[in-house]
Amino acid sequence: MISVVILGAGNVATHLYKALSKTQETEVKQWYNRSIDAINSFKNEVYITDDLSQLKQADIYILAVSDDAVKPLTKQLPFENRLVVHTSGSVNIHDMDKKNHRGVFYPLQSFSKSATLNFTDVPICIEAIRSEDYHLLKKMAIAIGSPTKKVNSEQRKVLHLAAVFVNNFTNQLYRVAHEITESEGAEFDLLKPLILETAKKVQKLSPYVAQTGPAKRNDKKTLNKHAKLLTNKHHKDIYDLLTKSIQHTHGRKKL
Amino acid sequence: MISVVILGAGNVATHLYKALSKTQETEVKQWYNRSIDAINSFKNEVYITDDLSQLKQADIYILAVSDDAVKPLTKQLPFENRLVVHTSGSVNIHDMDKKNHRGVFYPLQSFSKSATLNFTDVPICIEAIRSEDYHLLKKMAIAIGSPTKKVNSEQRKVLHLAAVFVNNFTNQLYRVAHEITESEGAEFDLLKPLILETAKKVQKLSPYVAQTGPAKRNDKKTLNKHAKLLTNKHHKDIYDLLTKSIQHTHGRKKL
Structure with missing residues (x-):
């Protein structure tokens, strides 16, 4: 005992x-x-x-x-x-x-x-x-x-930092999605199964392999459509930075 | 039929x-x-x-x-x-x-x-x-x-855009966490239960209510510790923008 x-x-x-x-x-x-x-x-x-x-x-x-x-x-x-x-x-x-x-x-x-x-x-x-x-x-x-x-203490510090990305920052992306949908009378609730599926997917696949979407495909038509829809400058900054990040990871662009 | x-x-x-x-x-x-x-x-x-x-x-x-x-x-x-x-x-x-x-x-x-x-x-x-x-x-x-x-078509467009935030961008945050942990010999796998819990939490709570962490608390000591740990400029840009975003949402700062 x-x-x-x-x-x-x-x-x-x-x-x-x-x-x-x-x-x-x-x-x-x-x-x-x-x-x-x-x-x-x-x-x-x-x-x-x-x-x-x-x-x-x-x-x-x-x-x-x-x-x-x-x-x-x-x-x-x-x-x-x-x-x-x-x-x-x-x-x-x-x-x-x-x-x-x-x-x-x-x-x-x-x-x-x-x-x-x-x-x-x-x-x-x-x-x-x-x-x-x-x-x-x-x-x-x-x-x-x-x-x-x-x-060890060094690794723990880094895990604590990484936890901020997958927890606080991810949650803030959910918040932005909430703002975007509600401002147009669409329902945030419809995104909940996708939120769960995205988290489940990386339980088995690496985030690199799990990635999909217009940024990874470098689908300029969709990227442009989204740019036009984003009226809030702050949302647009996040969109641009994370799109660039995905394209960098998947060899589309240098930072 | x-x-x-x-x-x-x-x-x-x-x-x-x-x-x-x-x-x-x-x-x-x-x-x-x-x-x-x-x-x-x-x-x-x-x-x-x-x-x-x-x-x-x-x-x-x-x-x-x-x-x-x-x-x-x-x-x-x-x-x-x-x-x-x-x-x-x-x-x-x-x-x-x-x-x-x-x-x-x-x-x-x-x-x-x-x-x-x-x-x-x-x-x-x-x-x-x-x-x-x-x-x-x-x-x-x-x-x-x-x-x-x-x-309708307008709402659908907005849902499609919001889906990029909760799916592709969230997955990219997982990717960044993967880069941060592996570069220091820490295990990304340790973050998987937290990833799942974060997604589960907003099935019931709004992302606003679910938020926690140093940005929301405006815990400057931890924010500074993290800033020092972030050696990759690109990771730091994401850290700074999303920290600012959380602080804006929770009334800590104007954008």
Whole structure:
């Protein structure tokens, strides 16, 4: 049984709490947050505290706090030589105070407050200074059903950046499509199956192989038709840049 | 029983042939293509021809051909007063020769040669000059299990443009993420569950509500970290433009 203390009360902390308290292989011994109010509703199922000096002994301390809070929080911990991990995509493992054994447990997924999340869909990027810690963290990930991958701080930074492209930027393209359709009285909803199919396609094919459309074909007639339809300059900028990008990737044009 | 003749041999034609020949409510009476070779492998299951003068009588003629071929093909048809539809997102219904009754049967989805496609995931945008034709086309769509929507030529053009954003451009963002990760020895595969989750999220939430990340939060520290990581100028241009776009949408910045 792996004993865990969770620090923080955001989406990642809450989803980890729920997953870790469900399995037989892990036990959440305590939940800490700076402000007790955020976790008060869990007080009947787990020890809660807002006092760092009251932290219980555990195998792993998970700091699921904002990027900026990681470093100062590791300094404030009133113990040494225990395993302390953070869950951030962009904080270097060496930014943590070295009085404790350090590790990273970065779930590469988008966490919403409400949606229930299946950790089988959440790859965990694991990093640790000591190999025994790496194996313990891997065991914890497997206990909640997650696939795992050994990822160093440099690779993790790059994954975090790439995640912005496939998540935030992709979502913004959906938003632009929403603006374009609604402005002409067409229904955004009609695009939803295509959105899903596009994401499914690259589960098996590389994005290079999966590409289609007028930019790739260099179909100037359609590109011109679209240019005329785009009345919003900002939408047109995005159209032009991504068309150029596709043509570059597929050997149609130099940048 | 609705009788159909299919003209063309691309992905849309082939998928429609398979779907229409499977249901009880529709019958593919004949399959035409300019070059017989492309459909020769189907000759034991359906009448095939490369001769327009040999076209059989049917309730609906589906022109699943390239955009440029639609207009000339409608002119070449050796009959009148029958229902002729095209399947293109961007060809106006009035571009078709008016000697026949005209309609549009536009499947809003990405068609690959290999992948089997379930038409329940393919919304059909229907347009027709005559209301009885509209109802017949709707009946045909329902027969293959598709949701349908009445969409006029202007709305269809806009949907076709929006589809480029959610399909081709989104796929290009996946490609950029692939380039970013692989260049640093990180695994693109780790992003696949996030790609799927991002697409699933907007099936229920609007893209506006679904947005998260450093651009929306105006988290300058992370934005700066990413700027430093982006060594490829072209990737940086996309990062900057889409960050600006998100900040504009969420009231952080004027364009």
